[in-house]
Amino acid sequence: xxxxxxxxxxxxxxxxxxxxxxxxxxxxxxxxxxxxxxxxxxxxxxxxxxxxxxxxxxxxxxxxxxxxxxxxxxxxxxxxxxxxxxxxxxxxxxxxxxxxxxxxxxxxxxxxxxxxxxxxxxxxxxxxxxxxxxxxxxxxx
Ligand SMILES: [Cu+2]
Numbered sequence: 001x002x003x004x005x006x007x008x009x010x011x012x013x014x015x016x017x018x019x020x021x022x023x024x025x026x027x028x029x030x031x032x033x034x035x036x037x038x039x040x041x042x043x044x045x046x047x048x049x050x051x052x053x054x055x056x057x058x059x060x061x062x063x064x065x066x067x068x069x070x071x072x073x074x075x076x077x078x079x080x081x082x083x084x085x086x087x088x089x090x091x092x093x094x095x096x097x098x099x100x101x102x103x104x105x106x107x108x109x110x111x112x113x114x115x116x117x118x119x120x121x122x123x124x125x126x127x128x129x130x131x132x133x134x135x136x137x138x139x140x141x
Contacts, residue, residue: 045069052131
């Protein structure tokens, strides 16, 4: 005779699989899909950003998932422009990741870069750690 325990065990392991496959949400976000802003992963490593060109519509909110892929080297993501309302300055230790929410308002092209620099060495930006955010106009004309 089959034991009811075996049946329960099978059921609960299915439940665990379902829970594990749910997307990980940042604190403060509800589960409703239409309230979660789109996410762009950006990898930092080897003195570069990947991708190093991103596009966002003016006035729309996007999450940037910043991931430092390097094993030792700390990196940074700086994106500042007063007219665009952008003021991001995030440090990432090796292997760390962070979510940053961004809502650029003014169409244009904005540079982001890593501000790390060791004394007597080239800055990470000088070594190529730079990228471009293009904010696209929402006007159709
Ligand atoms: Cu860097």
